[in-house]
Amino acid sequence: MTFDLAAAAIAFALIFPSEFPDKTFIASLVLATRFKHLWVWLGIVAAFAIQMAIAVLAGSLLSFLPQRVVLGVTFVLFVVGAVVLIKGGLTSRVVERAAEDDERQEIESKVAAAHATSPWRVVVTSFLVIFIAEWGDLSQLLTAGLAARTGSPVSIFVGSWIAVSAVCGIAVVVGSWVKGRVSIWRIRLVSGALLVALAVWTVVEFVKV
Numbered sequence: 001m002t003f004d005l006a007a008a009a010i011a012f013a014l015i016f017p018s019e020f021p022d023k024t025f026i027a028s029l030v031l032a033t034r035f036k037h038l039w040v041w042l043g044i045v046a047a048f049a050i051q052m053a054i055a056v057l058a059g060s061l062l063s064f065l066p067q068r069v070v071l072g073v074t075f076v077l078f079v080v081g082a083v084v085l086i087k088g089g090l091t092s093r094v095v096e097r098a099a100e101d102d103e104r105q106e107i108e109s110k111v112a113a114a115h116a117t118s119p120w121r122v123v124v125t126s127f128l129v130i131f132i133a134e135w136g137d138l139s140q141l142l143t144a145g146l147a148a149r150t151g152s153p154v155s156i157f158v159g160s161w162i163a164v165s166a167v168c169g170i171a172v173v174v175g176s177w178v179k180g181r182v183s184i185w186r187i188r189l190v191s192g193a194l195l196v197a198l199a200v201w202t203v204v205e206f207v208k209v
Helices: 005-018 023-034 037-062 067-090 093-112 119-133 138-150 153-181 184-208
Strands: none
Touching: 005 067, 005 138, 005 153, 005 184, 023 037, 023 119, 023 153, 037 119, 037 138, 037 153, 067 138, 067 184, 138 153, 138 184
């Protein structure tokens, strides 16, 4: 099975901005305020390694279906992703901040109940917080869709996993600084536009089949 650098780059370009500043980013930021950064990051990337592997496996299984079915399903996934990102980008900052505060409080309560002290417990706590909270989120859906669409599961896994690992690393190290200086809504709108382009491309191929 060959590695497709272009497919990995596409996965990274789509997944990276989709995680700003969702629950993954916020959870990483909250965990980093309580525990040592390295152990938090290791637990988070381990959780995402499993989640992305499962998403890629689901997409690979989907690719065995008739091509029209695969194109139809991936079209839906890309449209859902585009709607989520564009809606998030257009949402007012007040509403977005209120939702973010609710997510932060939820995550802080889970972290406070963990009582992690040793590095091992910090890794396990970080793993569980992300592993439980992030099932079925946008990054997994897009990863599954890309795996089915490209037929390059290893490449999509690598690109997606590096993307979420990078987002979590940024959140852990300089999350507060990033949130105060980066126009997240612009990133989301651009990402949504890219997903719209992929959806259109999928429709074109559907018609040609």
